[in-house]
Amino acid sequence: MALTDLYSNLQLLLRWIHVLAGIIWIGHLYFFNFVNVPFQGTIGADVKKVVNPALIGRALWWFRMGAMTTFVVGLLLFVQLYMYVPGVGFGPSDLFSTADGMTGRAWWILLGMLLGTIMWFNVWFVIWPAQQKILAGVRDGTAVDPALPRRALKASRINAYLSGPMLFGMLAPNHYGGINLVTAVIAIGLGMLAVWRMINLAPQVGKEFAHAPGPAART
Numbered sequence: 001m002a003l004t005d006l007y008s009n010l011q012l013l014l015r016w017i018h019v020l021a022g023i024i025w026i027g028h029l030y031f032f033n034f035v036n037v038p039f040q041g042t043i044g045a046d047v048k049k050v051v052n053p054a055l056i057g058r059a060l061w062w063f064r065m066g067a068m069t070t071f072v073v074g075l076l077l078f079v080q081l082y083m084y085v086p087g088v089g090f091g092p093s094d095l096f097s098t099a100d101g102m103t104g105r106a107w108w109i110l111l112g113m114l115l116g117t118i119m120w121f122n123v124w125f126v127i128w129p130a131q132q133k134i135l136a137g138v139r140d141g142t143a144v145d146p147a148l149p150r151r152a153l154k155a156s157r158i159n160a161y162l163s164g165p166m167l168f169g170m171l172a173p174n175h176y177g178g179i180n181l182v183t184a185v186i187a188i189g190l191g192m193l194a195v196w197r198m199i200n201l202a203p204q205v206g207k208e209f210a211h212a213p214g215p216a217a218r219t
């Protein structure tokens, strides 16, 4: 792999942008699920009105832009690696399929991409539309359809659970390769279990510096 090799340099650049944006996205997803959800239970409507539109509005910008960048660059990476043959043109490469059928690497990335795409859809078409209305309602002091926060939380929780197995689907193609039903089920189970543990841990941790203005804050 020569330093001037355009294919390799482009691939590294795409991988780097993809992972950087992925960290921004999933970092904010975890902030929402592990930090913000338990925190919101400790503050009243007056504090929410001041804090949420300003803080959550900013966090949501990084969240959805991170999601879109990760998704678009991820697709470009997919095309470069799996749907392009240098010197030949577009079409399935050896990484995607051989005479024996689809490769383990392709199965892994398709699993990861399926989960990542569901998550991207949830961000842009469920969470963000709901949050726009919720935050405007909080800011203006107007009533919000109670189904909206429930819908946003549900989609956010689904995304958190999917993120664990999704990451296996991102790492395994290049660093593991082989796949069968057992490895796929283990990846999905382990990924979800890790997130479940963190969601359960979240309300209990990091409270030692919090003020205790009222009974709600001590929960």
Ligand code: HEM
Residues within 6 Å of the ligand: 015, 018, 019, 021, 022, 023, 025, 026, 070, 071, 073, 074, 075, 077, 078, 079, 081, 105, 109, 112, 113, 116, 117, 120, 170, 171, 173, 174
């Ligand atoms: C949203 C849909 C997504 C698509 C379409 C996508 C696509 C891809 C593709 C095609 C690869 C290359 C796989 C290979 O080397 O064979 C990849 C790798 C990777 N992706 Fe994603 N991805 C998505 C979401 C994410 C997210 C949310 C993250 C979170 C950080 C992420 C992190 C990674 C990592 C760490 C790698 C491995 C990089 C390496 O080993 O060099 N991806 N992704």
